[in-house]
Amino acid sequence: EEAEATTHAEPGQKYNTLLVTCEDGLRVITLNRPSKKNAITKEMYNEWAAALEEATADPKTVVTAITGAGDYYCSGNDLSNFMNIKPEDMQQMALDARDLLKNFVASFIDFPKPLVAVVNGPAVGVSVTILGMFDAVYASDKATFNTPFSALGQSPEGCSSYIFPKIMGYTRASELLLFNKKVTAHQAKELGLVTEVFPNDALQSEVWPKLQAYAKLPVKSLVYSKALTRQTELETLHKINAAECERLAERWVSDDCVNAIMNFFNRKK
Amino acid sequence: EEAEATTHAEPGQKYNTLLVTCEDGLRVITLNRPSKKNAITKEMYNEWAAALEEATADPKTVVTAITGAGDYYCSGNDLSNFMNIKPEDMQQMALDARDLLKNFVASFIDFPKPLVAVVNGPAVGVSVTILGMFDAVYASDKATFNTPFSALGQSPEGCSSYIFPKIMGYTRASELLLFNKKVTAHQAKELGLVTEVFPNDALQSEVWPKLQAYAKLPVKSLVYSKALTRQTELETLHKINAAECERLAERWVSDDCVNAIMNFFNRKK
Amino acid sequence: EEAEATTHAEPGQKYNTLLVTCEDGLRVITLNRPSKKNAITKEMYNEWAAALEEATADPKTVVTAITGAGDYYCSGNDLSNFMNIKPEDMQQMALDARDLLKNFVASFIDFPKPLVAVVNGPAVGVSVTILGMFDAVYASDKATFNTPFSALGQSPEGCSSYIFPKIMGYTRASELLLFNKKVTAHQAKELGLVTEVFPNDALQSEVWPKLQAYAKLPVKSLVYSKALTRQTELETLHKINAAECERLAERWVSDDCVNAIMNFFNRKK
Numbered sequence: 001e002e003a004e005a006t007t008h009a010e011p012g013q014k015y016n017t018l019l020v021t022c023e024d025g026l027r028v029i030t031l032n033r034p035s036k037k038n039a040i041t042k043e044m045y046n047e048w049a050a051a052l053e054e055a056t057a058d059p060k061t062v063v064t065a066i067t068g069a070g071d072y073y074c075s076g077n078d079l080s081n082f083m084n085i086k087p088e089d090m091q092q093m094a095l096d097a098r099d100l101l102k103n104f105v106a107s108f109i110d111f112p113k114p115l116v117a118v119v120n121g122p123a124v125g126v127s128v129t130i131l132g133m134f135d136a137v138y139a140s141d142k143a144t145f146n147t148p149f150s151a152l153g154q155s156p157e158g159c160s161s162y163i164f165p166k167i168m169g170y171t172r173a174s175e176l177l178l179f180n181k182k183v184t185a186h187q188a189k190e191l192g193l194v195t196e197v198f199p200n201d202a203l204q205s206e207v208w209p210k211l212q213a214y215a216k217l218p219v220k221s222l223v224y225s226k227a228l229t230r231q232t233e234l235e236t237l238h239k240i241n242a243a244e245c246e247r248l249a250e251r252w253v254s255d256d257c258v259n260a261i262m263n264f265f266n267r268k269k
Numbered sequence: 270e271e272a273e274a275t276t277h278a279e280p281g282q283k284y285n286t287l288l289v290t291c292e293d294g295l296r297v298i299t300l301n302r303p304s305k306k307n308a309i310t311k312e313m314y315n316e317w318a319a320a321l322e323e324a325t326a327d328p329k330t331v332v333t334a335i336t337g338a339g340d341y342y343c344s345g346n347d348l349s350n351f352m353n354i355k356p357e358d359m360q361q362m363a364l365d366a367r368d369l370l371k372n373f374v375a376s377f378i379d380f381p382k383p384l385v386a387v388v389n390g391p392a393v394g395v396s397v398t399i400l401g402m403f404d405a406v407y408a409s410d411k412a413t414f415n416t417p418f419s420a421l422g423q424s425p426e427g428c429s430s431y432i433f434p435k436i437m438g439y440t441r442a443s444e445l446l447l448f449n450k451k452v453t454a455h456q457a458k459e460l461g462l463v464t465e466v467f468p469n470d471a472l473q474s475e476v477w478p479k480l481q482a483y484a485k486l487p488v489k490s491l492v493y494s495k496a497l498t499r500q501t502e503l504e505t506l507h508k509i510n511a512a513e514c515e516r517l518a519e520r521w522v523s524d525d526c527v528n529a530i531m532n533f534f535n536r537k538k
Numbered sequence: 539e540e541a542e543a544t545t546h547a548e549p550g551q552k553y554n555t556l557l558v559t560c561e562d563g564l565r566v567i568t569l570n571r572p573s574k575k576n577a578i579t580k581e582m583y584n585e586w587a588a589a590l591e592e593a594t595a596d597p598k599t600v601v602t603a604i605t606g607a608g609d610y611y612c613s614g615n616d617l618s619n620f621m622n623i624k625p626e627d628m629q630q631m632a633l634d635a636r637d638l639l640k641n642f643v644a645s646f647i648d649f650p651k652p653l654v655a656v657v658n659g660p661a662v663g664v665s666v667t668i669l670g671m672f673d674a675v676y677a678s679d680k681a682t683f684n685t686p687f688s689a690l691g692q693s694p695e696g697c698s699s700y701i702f703p704k705i706m707g708y709t710r711a712s713e714l715l716l717f718n719k720k721v722t723a724h725q726a727k728e729l730g731l732v733t734e735v736f737p738n739d740a741l742q743s744e745v746w747p748k749l750q751a752y753a754k755l756p757v758k759s760l761v762y763s764k765a766l767t768r769q770t771e772l773e774t775l776h777k778i779n780a781a782e783c784e785r786l787a788e789r790w791v792s793d794d795c796v797n798a799i800m801n802f803f804n805r806k807k
Contacts, residue, residue, distance in 0.1 A: 114447055135443035150759040161766035167438035169705035169730040170767065174673035178652055178763050179752050192438040214448050218525040221419040224516055225447050228430035229439065231512060232505060236770060243769060247762055256756040383716055404712035436707035461707040483717050487794040490688040493785055494716050497699035498708065500781060501774060 017044035019069065020051055025062035025215030027055050034070025039078035040126065045100050049107040056112060062222065063215040064111075066134075067118040073143060076125025082252070082261050090253050098249040101126070102241055105158055108133045109237045114214065114222050118207050119143040119185070119194070129158025131193055132167065133237075135226065138207045139185040140200040145193065146182040152264070153256025155247050162240040167192040286313040287320055288338065294331035294484030296324050303339025308347035309395065314369050318376040325381060331491065332484040333380075335403075336387040342412060345394025351521070351530055359522050367518040370395070371510055374427055377402045378506045383483065383491050387476050388412040388454070388463070398427025400462055401436065402506075404495065407476045408454040409469040414462065415451040421533070422525025424516050431509040436461040555582035556589055557607070563600035563753030565593050572608025577616035578664065583638050587645040594650060600760065601753040602649075604672075605656040611681060614663025620790070620799050628791050636787040639664070640779055643696055646671045647775045652752065652760050656745050657681040657723070657732070667696025669731055670705065671775075673764065676745045677723040678738040683731065684720040690802070691794025693785050700778040705730040 013020060019030040029051045031038040040048070055064045068074050085093050108115070108130050117131055119139040128145045131137050149155050156164075156177045164173035168191050175181040176191075188194040198206050251257050282289060288299040298320045300307040309317070324333045337343055354362050377384070377399050386400055388408040397414045400406050418424050425433075425446045433442035437460050444450040445460075457463040467475050520526050551558060557568040567589045569576040578586070593602045606612050623631050646653070646668050655669055657677040666683045669675050687693050694702075694715045702711035706729050713719040714729075726732040736744050789795050 114443065131440065132438065134440055135447060137440045149763060150755045153756050153759050155759055155763045156766060161763070162770060163438070165767050166435065166704065167440075169670065169701070171669065171672055171675045171705075171733050172730060173767065174652065174764070175733060177767060178673060178760050179755070192441060195440050195444060217419045217448070218422050218529075220523065221422050221424055221520065221525055222447050224520070225418060225424045225430070226443070228425060228509075228513060228516060229434050229442065229446060232431060232509065240766075240770070244766060247766060251759065251762070254758065256759055260756075383712065400709065401707065403709055404716060406709045432707070435704065436709075461710060464709050464713060486688045486717070487691050487798075489792065490691050490693055490789065490794055491716050493789070494687060494693045494699070495712070497694060497778075497782060497785060498703050498711065498715060501700060501778065 015047045015051065017041065017047050018051055020054070022058065022061055024212060025060060025219075026211055027058070027061045027064045029055075029064065029066050031066070031068045031074050034068075034072070036078065037072035037075035037122075038068045038070070038127075039075045039080075041078045042081060042100060044078075045104045049104050052107045052111050061113065062217065062219045063114045063116060063211055065116045065118055065211055068120050070121075072121045073117075073119045073123040074127035075122070076127055079261060079264060083265070094249045094252040097252060098245045101157060101248065102245040105130065105241045105245075106238065109159065109234065109241065112223050112226065113219070114226060116211060116214075118203070118211075120203060122146070124148075126158050128193075129156060129160035129164075132158070132160055132163030136195045137188075137193065138203070138210075139188065139194045139197050140203045141185050141197050142200045143185040143188075143194075143197075144182055145176075145185075145188045146180075147176050148180040148182075150178055151180045151260065153254055153258075153260040154251045155244070157241075157244045157248060159237050159240050159244070161244055162236065164193075284316045284320065286310065286316050289320055289323070291327065291330055293481060294329060294488075295480055296327070296330040296333045298324075298333065298335050300335070300337045300343050303337075303341070305347065306341035306344035306391075307337045307339070307396075308344045308349075310347045311350060311369060313347075314373045318373050321376045321380050330382065331486065331488045332383045332385060332480055334385045334387050334480055337389050339390075341390045342386075342388045342392040343396035344391070345396055348530060348533060352534075363518045363521040366521060367514045370426060370517065371514040374399065374510045374514075375507065378428065378503065378510065381492050381495065382488070383495060385480060385483075387472070387480075389472060391415070393417075395427050397462075398425060398429035398433075401427070401429055401432030405464045406457075406462065407472070407479075408457065408463045408466050409472045410454050410466050411469045412454040412457075412463075412466075413451055414445075414454075414457045415449075416445050417449040417451075419447055420449045420529065422523055422527075422529040423520045424513070426510075426513045426517060428506050428509050428513070430513055431505065433462075553585045553589065555579065555585050558589055558592070560596065560599055562750060563598060563757075564749050565596070565599045565602045567593075567602065567604050569604070569606045569612050572606075572610070574616065575610035575613035575660075576606045576608070576665075577613045577618075579616045580619060580638060582616075583642045587642050590645045590649050599651065600755065600757045601652045601654060601749055603654045603656050603749055606658050608659075610659045611655075611657045611661040612665035613660070614665055617799060617802060621803075632787040632790040635790060636783045639695060639786065640783040643668065643779045643783075644776065647697065647772065647779065650761050650764065651757070652764060654749060654752075656741070656749075658741060660684070662686075664696050666731075667694060667698035667702075670696070670698055670701030674733045675726075675731065676741070676748075677726065677732045677735050678741045679723050679735050680738045681723040681726075681732075681735075682720055683714075683723075683726045684718075685714050686718040686720075688716055689718045689798065691792055691796075691798040692789045693782070695779075695782045695786060697775050697778050697782070699782055700774065702731075 017033055019032045021028050055061045114135045116136045117134050122144045124146045128147050185197045189197050286302055288301045290297045324330045383404045385405045386403050391413045393415050397416050454466045458466050555571055557570045559566050593599045652673045654674045655672050660682045662684045666685050723735045727735050
């Protein structure tokens with residue numbers, strides 16, 4: 001079985017931005033652009049969605065985990081996705097990005113097997129908002145969670161506009177979704193977004209054996225149980241996703257957003 | 270009034286598996302199979318539902334409390350319900366059990382008066398899942414909460430597949446509903462399933478006076494207020510209940526479940 | 539800009555029961571009947587709703603905050619609204635009060651910009667229940683939260699019968715909505731009703747700079763983001779509001795309520 005794991009992780013695999021392994025029912029998808037803090041390029045959006053489809057299709061996969069290579073979990077949308085676009089191409093870029101994001105988020109809404117995040121470091125933007133759809137989120141105490149939408153002239157995605165108020169109430173969700181509040185792992189646990197927090201040194205040694213045990217459970221009971229928990233919301237979540245992406249397509253070409261992103265890159269110079 | 274309480278609790282009452290008393294507006298239903306950790310037999314399912322109907326019908330009953338005799342609150346479904354069934358009777362047994370469970374859970378969905386659990390010790394399975402429909406859950410610090418559905422090849426009931434994610438989010442509910450996590454009373458309070466935790470020695474002396482006070486409140490305000498809190502969900506909860514029971518009817522005759530239950534009894538030998 | 543603030547706060551403004559200022563995008567509505575613990579008279583219901591309309595219409599207003607003058611945040615419905623009513627006018631009074639309340643609550647459901655409460659002291663009744671619709675609730679550690687509906691023969695309003703169970707679960711919401719439990723600011727934070735608690739001495743110095751910063755964010759991103767978080771619930775909330783107010787119109791003329799209010803005034807003598 002070690003041989004099999006090695007096989008799956010060996011060079012020549014189909015993803016440029018991800019590492020994917022599968023052993024004894026546990027599939028691990030590692031975001032693998034550590035030098036870029038695992039920022040999500042267009043390629044990574046597509047590969048991540050494809051990796052979830054692969055997990056769905058593989059009968060040997062029981063539990064799927066997402067984690068990040070290096071110190072970051074994921075720094076969110078790679079803002080270089082917005083660079084070097086000619087003014088006349090802006091509108092089309094926004095529509096393309098809308099469809100890309102909608103498909104990406106839909107792959108989480110529809111993912112039928114248990115999905116767990118192992119948040120090894122800071123998480124930003126869409127990598128945070130989609131966590132509300134995961135079945136468990138285990139976080140290092142060095143992880144932080146930041147969704148700076150209005151600071152960038154944007155608006156929420158990942159169905160967070162629906163799921164965050166559901167679990168936190170409007171009174172707490174709005175700090176994250178409207179007011180750009182960055183929270184610690186312990187605060188995110190209080191908010192119901194994180195399942196459990198581990199000391200950074202213990203995260204790997206504590207979480208993986210737990211997930212290996214989950215992966216030995218009967219897959220039909222897991223899939224059917226997850227389906228029960230989602231049955232009343234699937235349609236709602238797809239509608240929310242569409243509305244969020246439509247709004248972002250408008251935001252991305254707005255002065256609010258264009259100015260904020262220009263300021264971001266000017267600060268980096 | 271003490272005389273009346275004695276009258277209600279005296280031998281000759283109509284239930285074999287429950288003790289029922291009613292005094293000054295406070296009705297107490299005690300699960301009374303302490304030698305079996307108050308495991309729920311077919312008879313107890315029916316008697317518990319009947320006792321709720323009686324509470325609804327009695328104009329003197331304002332608040333109804335559920336508690337367990339002995340050290341356990343309730344060890345869940347009595348697995349002997351699954352024993353000594355001939356292979357050719359399995360399918361019918363599953364359909365009968367589905368109907369039994371659906372009616373039992375429906376009696377909680379529709380119960381119109383305040384309903385409080387006094388969780389005196391460990392709670393397992395359906396005795397945990399239905400707690401999400403109670404108006405308050407007061408627990409001993411020796412209580413634990415365990416819903417080992419997938420470990421037994423089964424799936425959630427008691428509308429927990431809807432109510433647990435509603436109050437905890439998917440990220441926390443799935444640990445209980447998919448991954449068999451047993452939680453302490455304090456953890457269950459953090460999750461929103463338990464209202465308040467008491468030191469085991471103080472549970473009885475603290476909780477009953479509180480419930481006696483609640484039972485003096487105007488019953489119409491309580492009933493109308495509870496109806497307001499449930500109005501948007503009644504139909505949803507009945508649909509969820511039906512879907513959960515339908516899935517269990519399939520699970521109970523699956524290899525996953527049959528093997529898990531055989532292993533359970535073999536371990537006990 | 540100080541001049542502008544002074545202008546807005548100067549005497550001669552249009553409200554008798556409120557102070558309203560607006561500076562650099564931050565509008566502050568202060569409940570201003572400190573000698574009556576900011577109890578809400580009929581006039582204040584109407585002025586508060588009008589002040590929200592004014593905030594909506596003013597293009598310079600980005601964030602709106604509500605706070606109370608003096609030691610109280612708000613002691614809820616002024617029970618003198620129920621006084622000196624002739625028996626033959628009771629029914630009409632109840633219908634008028636129903637419409638007044640429904641319009642008041644609707645102005646919070648529909649308010650499109652970020653809305654924040656700065657709870658400087660005790661909060662009672664409808665001033666508590668509407669908090670579930672706010673985008674943030676910052677509270678002094680001297681604040682308390684009390685909704686004594688059934689003790690007064692009444693029932694919940696402010697959409698709390700829907701929003702409180704959504705964020706707390708039935709098991710915790712019912713203590714507030716059915717059983718008259720008064721909670722501290724820290725308890726209200728645990729319940730998800732309060733966003734953050736500040737030492738009373740630090741409340742003013744900590745909260746206002748935070749809100750001034752929020753008021754500099756791009757208003758379109760805030761308004762569109764808030765709209766996304768509310769889109770699935772607007773219709774539901776208006777239905778809940780109507781059902782709650784209809785029930786209260788019945789409660790206000792009930793013996794339960796009339797007796798409770800008579801007892802209240804007798805105790806005060």
